[in-house]
Amino acid sequence: MSWDLAISDAGDFIFSAHDLAGVSGTDLLNQRITTRLKLHRGEWTYDDSETLGSQLYRLTAEHGPHAQTTAIAYARDALRDMQNEIRLDTVDVQLSDTGDHVILIVHYTVLGDTGAQPTDDQSNQDVEIALTLGGTV
Numbered sequence: 286m287s288w289d290l291a292i293s294d295a296g297d298f299i300f301s302a303h304d305l306a307g308v309s310g311t312d313l314l315n316q317r318i319t320t321r322l323k324l325h326r327g328e329w330t331y332d333d334s335e336t337l338g339s340q341l342y343r344l345t346a347e348h349g350p351h352a353q354t355t356a357i358a359y360a361r362d363a364l365r366d367m368q369n370e371i372r373l374d375t376v377d378v379q380l381s382d383t384g385d386h387v388i389l390i391v392h393y394t395v396l397g398d399t400g401a402q403p404t405d406d407q408s409n410q411d412v413e414i415a416l417t418l419g420g421t422v
Contacts, residue, residue: 289313292320311395314371315412318391321363322414339363341416344387352387353378360389372396374409389414 288309291299299306308316324338332338340359344352356378364373377390395408 287313289316292316296323311408311410314367314393314395314410317367318364318371318393318412319414321367322360322389322391323416326363336366341387341389356387356389360391364391370396386415386417389416 288307291301291306291308291312293299321337322339322341325342326338326340327335329337339362341356341363344356344359357376360376360378361373364371371393374392374394377392379388379390391412391414393410393412395410
Protein backbone atom coordinates (compact mmCIF):
# COMPACT_ATOMS: atom_id res chain seq x y z
CA MET A 286 0.00 0.00 0.00
CA SER A 287 1.38 3.42 -1.01
CA TRP A 288 1.68 6.20 1.55
CA ASP A 289 3.35 9.57 1.96
CA LEU A 290 3.69 12.34 4.52
CA ALA A 291 0.46 14.27 5.03
CA ILE A 292 0.49 17.89 3.84
CA SER A 293 -1.96 20.57 4.98
CA ASP A 294 -3.82 22.91 2.60
CA ALA A 295 -1.16 25.52 3.41
CA GLY A 296 1.59 23.13 2.25
CA ASP A 297 2.96 22.32 5.72
CA PHE A 298 3.60 18.88 7.18
CA ILE A 299 0.92 17.67 9.57
CA PHE A 300 1.96 16.41 13.00
CA SER A 301 0.08 13.73 14.91
CA ALA A 302 1.01 12.57 18.42
CA HIS A 303 4.46 14.20 18.27
CA ASP A 304 5.26 12.62 14.91
CA LEU A 305 4.68 13.37 11.26
CA ALA A 306 1.27 12.22 10.01
CA GLY A 307 0.95 9.96 7.00
CA VAL A 308 -1.63 9.64 4.26
CA SER A 309 -2.67 6.70 2.06
CA GLY A 310 -5.51 5.45 -0.15
CA THR A 311 -7.79 8.00 -1.75
CA ASP A 312 -6.52 10.68 0.63
CA LEU A 313 -3.07 10.17 -0.89
CA LEU A 314 -4.50 10.39 -4.41
CA ASN A 315 -6.31 13.61 -3.49
CA GLN A 316 -3.07 15.02 -2.06
CA ARG A 317 -1.12 14.08 -5.21
CA ILE A 318 -3.77 15.65 -7.46
CA THR A 319 -3.82 18.84 -5.39
CA THR A 320 -0.01 19.07 -5.36
CA ARG A 321 0.24 18.59 -9.12
CA LEU A 322 -2.36 21.27 -9.79
CA LYS A 323 -0.99 23.83 -7.34
CA LEU A 324 2.71 23.42 -8.13
CA HIS A 325 3.96 25.55 -11.01
CA ARG A 326 5.31 23.40 -13.84
CA GLY A 327 9.12 23.34 -13.73
CA GLU A 328 9.25 24.96 -10.27
CA TRP A 329 10.49 21.98 -8.27
CA THR A 330 14.30 21.75 -8.34
CA TYR A 331 14.45 17.94 -8.42
CA ASP A 332 12.06 17.58 -11.37
CA ASP A 333 14.69 17.34 -14.13
CA SER A 334 12.08 16.50 -16.78
CA GLU A 335 9.97 19.54 -15.76
CA THR A 336 6.75 17.54 -16.05
CA LEU A 337 5.56 17.87 -12.44
CA GLY A 338 3.04 20.60 -11.77
CA SER A 339 0.62 22.56 -13.92
CA GLN A 340 0.49 25.67 -16.01
CA LEU A 341 -2.62 26.95 -14.23
CA TYR A 342 -0.55 29.86 -12.91
CA ARG A 343 -0.51 31.18 -16.50
CA LEU A 344 -4.23 31.86 -16.39
CA THR A 345 -4.93 35.52 -16.03
CA ALA A 346 -8.02 37.22 -14.68
CA GLU A 347 -10.10 36.42 -17.75
CA HIS A 348 -13.73 35.41 -17.88
CA GLY A 349 -15.83 33.07 -19.94
CA PRO A 350 -15.52 29.82 -21.80
CA HIS A 351 -11.95 30.45 -22.99
CA ALA A 352 -10.64 30.58 -19.40
CA GLN A 353 -12.60 27.43 -18.51
CA THR A 354 -11.37 25.53 -21.56
CA THR A 355 -7.77 26.55 -20.88
CA ALA A 356 -8.00 25.63 -17.17
CA ILE A 357 -9.42 22.19 -18.02
CA ALA A 358 -6.63 21.57 -20.55
CA TYR A 359 -3.95 22.64 -18.04
CA ALA A 360 -5.45 20.40 -15.33
CA ARG A 361 -5.67 17.36 -17.62
CA ASP A 362 -2.07 17.90 -18.73
CA ALA A 363 -0.85 18.15 -15.11
CA LEU A 364 -2.59 14.87 -14.17
CA ARG A 365 -1.51 12.91 -17.25
CA ASP A 366 1.33 11.15 -15.34
CA MET A 367 -1.23 9.72 -12.90
CA GLN A 368 -3.00 7.73 -15.63
CA ASN A 369 -1.98 4.40 -14.03
CA GLU A 370 -3.54 5.45 -10.71
CA ILE A 371 -6.68 7.32 -11.75
CA ARG A 372 -9.04 7.68 -14.67
CA LEU A 373 -10.16 11.27 -15.08
CA ASP A 374 -13.91 11.29 -15.49
CA THR A 375 -14.36 15.06 -15.70
CA VAL A 376 -12.59 18.25 -14.72
CA ASP A 377 -15.05 21.01 -13.91
CA VAL A 378 -13.97 24.63 -13.52
CA GLN A 379 -15.83 27.39 -11.70
CA LEU A 380 -14.54 30.93 -12.20
CA SER A 381 -15.24 33.65 -9.67
CA ASP A 382 -17.31 36.66 -10.71
CA THR A 383 -14.27 38.89 -10.29
CA GLY A 384 -12.12 36.55 -12.34
CA ASP A 385 -9.34 36.48 -9.74
CA HIS A 386 -9.69 32.87 -8.64
CA VAL A 387 -10.81 29.52 -9.97
CA ILE A 388 -12.14 26.38 -8.34
CA LEU A 389 -11.26 23.12 -10.04
CA ILE A 390 -13.40 20.09 -9.27
CA VAL A 391 -11.71 16.89 -10.40
CA HIS A 392 -13.93 13.81 -10.67
CA TYR A 393 -11.90 10.61 -11.00
CA THR A 394 -12.07 6.84 -10.65
CA VAL A 395 -9.39 4.93 -8.74
CA LEU A 396 -7.47 2.39 -10.82
CA GLY A 397 -5.06 -0.39 -9.87
CA ASP A 398 -3.42 -1.05 -6.52
CA THR A 399 -3.17 2.38 -4.89
CA GLY A 400 -4.12 1.22 -1.43
CA ALA A 401 -7.56 2.78 -1.80
CA GLN A 402 -10.53 0.61 -0.97
CA PRO A 403 -12.74 0.42 -4.08
CA THR A 404 -16.48 0.46 -3.57
CA ASP A 405 -19.26 -0.91 -5.73
CA ASP A 406 -19.16 2.25 -7.87
CA GLN A 407 -15.43 1.65 -8.62
CA SER A 408 -14.39 4.24 -6.06
CA ASN A 409 -15.49 7.43 -7.80
CA GLN A 410 -13.90 10.41 -6.08
CA ASP A 411 -14.00 14.21 -6.18
CA VAL A 412 -11.30 16.69 -5.24
CA GLU A 413 -11.89 20.45 -5.07
CA ILE A 414 -8.98 22.90 -5.37
CA ALA A 415 -9.16 26.68 -5.13
CA LEU A 416 -6.47 28.66 -6.99
CA THR A 417 -5.74 32.37 -7.24
CA LEU A 418 -5.18 33.46 -10.82
CA GLY A 419 -2.13 35.39 -11.89
CA GLY A 420 -0.43 34.92 -8.54
CA THR A 421 0.79 32.38 -6.08
CA VAL A 422 -1.35 29.37 -5.35
